Amino acid sequence: MTGLExxxxxxxxxxxxxxxxxxxxxxxxxxxxxxxDRRVAFTAVAVTxxxxxxxxxxxxxxxxxxxxxxxxxxxxxxxxxxxxxTDPQPTQPESxxxxxLLPPGWSMAGTPLSDLDGxxxxxxxxxxxxxxxxxVVQNDDGTWNIRRDALPATPEVLASAEGQDGRWIVALAGxxxxxxxxxxxxxxxxxxxxxxxxxxxxxAWRGDGFVVIGIAPGPDEPSPAxxxxxxxxxxxxxxGVPLAVNEVWNSSVVAFPEPGGGPVTVTGAxxxxxxxxxxxxxxxxxxxxxxxxxxxxxDGPLSPQAAEAVTVGDEILVxxxxxxxxxxxxxxxxxxxxDELAAGECSPxxxxxxxxxxxxxxxxxxxxxxxxxxxxxxxxxHAGADIYMGxxxxxxxxxxxxxxxxxxxxxxxxDLLDLDTTEVWPLVRGYTARLAQPPGWTVSQHTLTPxxxxxxxxxxxxTADMPVGGDTCAQVPEAAMEALGPGDALVSVQYAGxxxxxxxIEPGTIRELKEEWTGTDLGECAANRDDLVVYWTSAGWSGxxxxxxxxxHRETPEDVIQEAIAVANSFTSQ
Amino acid sequence: xxxxxxRGDTADLSMDAASTVSFDGFYRREYEVTxxxxxxxxxxxxxxxxxxxxxxxxxxxxxxxxxxxxxxEHWVRRVAVNLATSRWRRLTAEALAVARMQRRxxxxxxxxxxxxxxxxxxxxxxxRLPAAQGQVVALRYAADLTVExxxxxxxxxxxxxxxxxxxxxxxxxxxxxxxxEDGR
Numbered sequence: 001m002t003g004l005e006x007x008x009x010x011x012x013x014x015x016x017x018x019x020x021x022x023x024x025x026x027x028x029x030x031x032x033x034x035x036x037d038r039r040v041a042f043t044a045v046a047v048t049x050x051x052x053x054x055x056x057x058x059x060x061x062x063x064x065x066x067x068x069x070x071x072x073x074x075x076x077x078x079x080x081x082x083x084x085x086t087d088p089q090p091t092q093p094e095s096x097x098x099x100x101l102l103p104p105g106w107s108m109a110g111t112p113l114s115d116l117d118g119x120x121x122x123x124x125x126x127x128x129x130x131x132x133x134x135x136v137v138q139n140d141d142g143t144w145n146i147r148r149d150a151l152p153a154t155p156e157v158l159a160s161a162e163g164q165d166g167r168w169i170v171a172l173a174g175x176x177x178x179x180x181x182x183x184x185x186x187x188x189x190x191x192x193x194x195x196x197x198x199x200x201x202x203x204a205w206r207g208d209g210f211v212v213i214g215i216a217p218g219p220d221e222p223s224p225a226x227x228x229x230x231x232x233x234x235x236x237x238x239x240g241v242p243l244a245v246n247e248v249w250n251s252s253v254v255a256f257p258e259p260g261g262g263p264v265t266v267t268g269a270x271x272x273x274x275x276x277x278x279x280x281x282x283x284x285x286x287x288x289x290x291x292x293x294x295x296x297x298x299d300g301p302l303s304p305q306a307a308e309a310v311t312v313g314d315e316i317l318v319x320x321x322x323x324x325x326x327x328x329x330x331x332x333x334x335x336x337x338x339d340e341l342a343a344g345e346c347s348p349x350x351x352x353x354x355x356x357x358x359x360x361x362x363x364x365x366x367x368x369x370x371x372x373x374x375x376x377x378x379x380x381x382h383a384g385a386d387i388y389m390g391x392x393x394x395x396x397x398x399x400x401x402x403x404x405x406x407x408x409x410x411x412x413x414x415d416l417l418d419l420d421t422t423e424v425w426p427l428v429r430g431y432t433a434r435l436a437q438p439p440g441w442t443v444s445q446h447t448l449t450p451x452x453x454x455x456x457x458x459x460x461x462x463t464a465d466m467p468v469g470g471d472t473c474a475q476v477p478e479a480a481m482e483a484l485g486p487g488d489a490l491v492s493v494q495y496a497g498x499x500x501x502x503x504x505i506e507p508g509t510i511r512e513l514k515e516e517w518t519g520t521d522l523g524e525c526a527a528n529r530d531d532l533v534v535y536w537t538s539a540g541w542s543g544x545x546x547x548x549x550x551x552x553h554r555e556t557p558e559d560v561i562q563e564a565i566a567v568a569n570s571f572t573s574q
Numbered sequence: 575x576x577x578x579x580x581r582g583d584t585a586d587l588s589m590d591a592a593s594t595v596s597f598d599g600f601y602r603r604e605y606e607v608t609x610x611x612x613x614x615x616x617x618x619x620x621x622x623x624x625x626x627x628x629x630x631x632x633x634x635x636x637x638x639x640x641x642x643x644x645x646x647e648h649w650v651r652r653v654a655v656n657l658a659t660s661r662w663r664r665l666t667a668e669a670l671a672v673a674r675m676q677r678r679x680x681x682x683x684x685x686x687x688x689x690x691x692x693x694x695x696x697x698x699x700x701x702r703l704p705a706a707q708g709q710v711v712a713l714r715y716a717a718d719l720t721v722e723x724x725x726x727x728x729x730x731x732x733x734x735x736x737x738x739x740x741x742x743x744x745x746x747x748x749x750x751x752x753x754x755e756d757g758r
Contacts, residue, residue, distance in 0.1 A: 004747055007696055012614075012715030014693035019610035019716075022623065026605050029597075029630045 128160040128169050137167070137184050147184050156248045157212070161205025161257065168230050170210045172200045179233060189233040195224035201245050201268065202253030203228075206289070208261040209236075213253050216244035219270040219278040225287070227261075242296045243285040244270040244278065252309035254316055261289040265316055265328060269304035277304035282320065284309075284328050301326050301336035310350045312357050313370040319348040319359045325368065325375065337375055433458040433493055436570030438563050442466065448477035448492070455547055460492035461567050463560065473525035476549060481526035481534075486555035489564040493539070493571055494547040500540030505548070507541055507571035513550055513561065522549075531555070541573050597637045601630055604647045607717050608654050614697050614716035615658040615708055622658075629654035648727045651717065655728070658712075659705035699749040700742075707742035710735050 128137050135147040137160075151158075155171040155178075162168075166182025175197045179189040196214040201223070203212040209231075214224035222240025229236060243266055245251040251268030264287040270278040282302040285294045302320035309318040309328075316328040324336040348361045357368040367376045437443050444460040448467075451474040460466060460477055464485060470478020477492055484490055517535040526532060531554050539546040548571075550564050609626045616622040633640050633650045640646045700711050713724045721739070725732040 004743055004750075007692055007750075008711070008715045008746075011693035011696035012610075012718060015614045015697060015716045016607065016610045016718070019606050019613055022613075023606040023609060026609075026623075027627060029601055029627060029634055 128158060128167075135169070135171070135180065135184060137169070147180075150180070150184075150186065151178060157200045157203050159203035159205065159210060159253075161210070163205070163230065168205065168210070170203055170212070170228060172196075172203065172212065174199065177228075179228070179230065181230065187230065187233060189228070190235055193224070193226055193235050193237065195237075196226060199248075201248045201251035202266070204253040204255035204264055205257055206255040206261045206264050207257035207259055211238065211253065211255060211264045211287070213241060213245065213251070213266050215246045216241075216270065219244050219246075219272075223266070225266075238287065239292055239294055241266050241285050241287075242294050243268065243283050247271050250304075250306055252307070252318070254309050254311045256311060256314070258289075263287060263289060265309070267300075267307060267309045267318055267328070271305070279304050282307050282318065284316075284318075284333070286328070286330070297328065297332045300328075300333040306348070308348050308350050310352050310357060312352050312368070313355055315370060317350070317357055317368060317370075319350050319361075321348065323348070323361065325359070433495075433571060433573045435459050435461050435491065435493070436567050437461060438567065441563070441567065444477075444480075448480050449474060449494075452494070455494040455496040458493050458495045458546075458573070459571075460490065462488065462490040464488040464490070466490075470525065472527070473522070476522055476525050478525045481532060481551050482529065484526075484532060484551060484553050486531075486553050487557065487560060489550070489552035489556055489560050491564050491567045492549040493568075494549070495573075496538070496545040496547055498544050500543070500545035501538040504538040504540035504545065507539060507548075508569050510565055510569050513565065517550075526551075539571075541571065544573070546571075546573075596641055597634055600641070600646060601634075604650060605630065608647075608650055610716045611651060611712045612654050612658045614700060614712040615655065617697055617701055625657045626654060629657055645726065648723070651713065651727045652729070655709045655712065659709055695750060696746070699746050702749055703742050703745055707738050707745065710738045711742045711746070714739060 128135070135150040137147070151171050151173070155173040157172040158169070160167055160169040163182075167184075168182070169180040169184070171178045171180075172192070175192055177189055177192050179187045181187040196212060198215045198217070200212050200214050203210045205211075206227075208227070208229070210228040212226050212228055214226070216223040221244055222242055223245050225238040225241050227236040227238055228234075245266065245268035247268075250271055251266065253264065253266050255264040256262040265284055266286075267282060267284045269282060272278065279298070281298070282300040282304045284297045284300060286297070287294050300318075302318055302324055303322050306321040307318050309316055311317075317325060318328065319325045326336045327334040348359055350357055350359045352358075355370040357370070359366050359368065368374070369376070435443055440463055441461050442463075444462075444466050446468070447457045448460050448469070449457045450469060457477065460480065462480055462484070464480070464483045466477065467479035467483060468477075470476070470482070472478060477490070480490055480492075513533075513535045514537075517537040518533065520534065520536045522534045522536050523530070523532070525534075533552055533554060535548075535550040537548050539548040548568055550568060552561055552564060605626065608629065609622065612622045612626045612629075616625060629650055632653055633646070640649050643649055700708050703711065709728060710724055713719045713727055714721075719727065721732050721735045724735045728735070
């Protein structure tokens with residue numbers, strides 16, 4: 001037996017053992033099926049509930065149409081729209097049971113979560129998402145409602161929009177489609193057009209319905225486009241998109257809603273079976289509702305893989321896999337912005353909050369301001385924490401997070417970061433470099449190593465005074481190191497030229513100060529202060545080499561050390 | 575509440591009591607190994623169970639036909655691997671990140687069980703194979719099926735299965751070697 005064969009057999013045994021452990025929790029599938037089928041049987045109950053709502057009578061407590069989840073933010077609410085106010089009449093009005101039924105292990109942010117393997121950040125779960133078969137909808141007041149078993153499992157496309165009469169939601173999974181109207185009530189919808197049965201890559205509300213984009217039949221063929229009219233539940237075929245897309249994670253559909261239907265834009269690129277893109281750059285196509293024609297914008301400045309688009313103000317902002325961003329206007333693509341998110345193995349995710357856009361990728365987060373067209377790297381507490389948007393499922397534990405907030409877990413209690421009010425540390429420029437400046441930190445306005453020419457110090461920040469020079473070591477800001485007392489820390493970055501060491505660490509990904517970075521003779525600098533811990537490592541940014549120096553006193557508290565790591569992670573250069 | 579479904583609520587179900595009993599036995603017998611296959615292909619804890627349950631739900635809906643098959647377990651495994659790889663190819667950033675975290679989480683247990691570490695690395699590599707190859711590897715090793723059984727599950731000739739297994743092994747060797755060099 002070969003080594004690989006033996007490994008494969010062992011791996012098979014291992015996964016069967018894991019399945020055996022989990023199979024203990026398997027649900028009664030017949031009950032799941034019956035619960036879904038009860039929708040029809042519940043019609044009479046739901047109509048009764050709707051009538052009761054119309055006359056202002058609360059029936060069955062707070063649980064007629066929506067299950068308010070154990071929400072630390074707000075109180076339970078009942079949808080304000082009754083089935084009768086919707087047009088068309090909902091054909092499957094549904095009641096829900098009288099318990100908060102998040103999937104097992106799920107909880108709301110605010111509950112201590114001490115059993116996680118690692119740290120995570122969850123940002124912006126709302127307003128609508130799928131938790132297994134359950135549809136979770138956030139109300140305007142921040143509370144949540146849940147509709148049990150309303151969805152096909154894990155819909156690949158889930159889009160929502162505020163119509164004139166309330167929120168509309170469309171969910172697509174394989175050849176199935178579900179439409180929900182105000183109050184999260186199920187609305188009759190015609191079966192998917194045949195051209196969409198191969199799957200959809202995205203949907204967007206354009207004001208008069210959802211435009212749904214399907215998988216193109218081939219890399220050189222148009223992608224099917226249909227308008228789902230929510231007033232009739234019917235489909236109208238639109239002109240095919242002159243841009244072949246075939247993966248939901250590699251495509252975006254966005255729109256500017258207008259009463260009669262606003263423009264719709266699709267971004268993406270066809271991917272082959274091994275995820276190789278069919279074009280070198282991301283492309284976009286925009287549908288002019290007046291003419292019914294698409295305009296193709298090729299040769300965008302972004303990667304053709306895993307880019308994500310959102311609308312903010314009158315802009316379409318696209319962030320790609322390599323941490324770059326660009327906007328699309330009626331005239332085409334803008335230039336790509338400087339990297340604010342380092343390239344990583346995570347696809348970016350973006351969400352809009354007012355006139356700002358939060359972009360996350362792996363451990364990094366950045367905010368884009370539509371007003372100023374500028375990016376700010378968000379210095380995330382707990383450096384190196386993984387960031388998720390929407391929901392996270394580590395160790396079978398899920399989170400719902402109030403919209404507009406990010407939750408950093410891993411501690412107990414963990415922090416809740418309100419992106420609307422949280423302090424965003426300013427980024428301070430030194431030469432071509434920038435560092436975050438937390439409260440209590442100072443960024444040097446000039447070099448502290450005037451005798452050092454190669455490498456060259458580009459920026460230094462410290463919680464202590466930063467005198468220039470030193471007596472022994474020209475290669476480090478020695479006097480500034482000597483100035484460190486208990487409670488202090490210092491971060492310094494030096495530019496070392498092109499071609500970073502293959503093992504160089506990348507700012508934005510530092511999780512901890514590693515013991516192996518202390519194995520230098522720099523401890524002999526700063527008057528042999530054995531109460532200082534000196535870390536020195538090579539770093540890489542945008543293909544260029546740097547050295548990173550972090551120094552702290554042995555009595556410096558952990559939160560200041562974490563700030564130092566966050567400062568190091570905030571480094572960018574142009 | 576789940577267990578309190580009145581008989582009247584099920585009037586619209588097409589299955590009779592006898593077939594329900596039969597399905598229950600089938601479900602109890604086959605859930606575990608089907609979940610193993612999906613876990614191998616997904617590596618995503620909650621969604622693996624969602625996919626497995628969705629596969630059984632579809633079989634349940636069509637049990638009058640599937641239950642009459644010679645080997646209904648082949649059918650549910652085909653549905654499961656198709657569902658698993660359909661969503662596998664559409665991994666979102668979230669799923670990628672979760673998978674990454676789970677790898678890291680597993681790494682923390684590696685020192686306790688080297689075999690778990692090796693298995694984790696193996697399935698990590700399998701999830702990077704083309705979907706058709708990943709399916710046959712999962713069916714071969716996670717479900718412990720023979721080539722002939724796999725052929726029946728995926729409805730392809732045994733020669734196709736052998737070819738896919740051969741290509742998969744070659745690719746796995748490369749992926750695992752690269753993974754080793756990366757020090758994962």
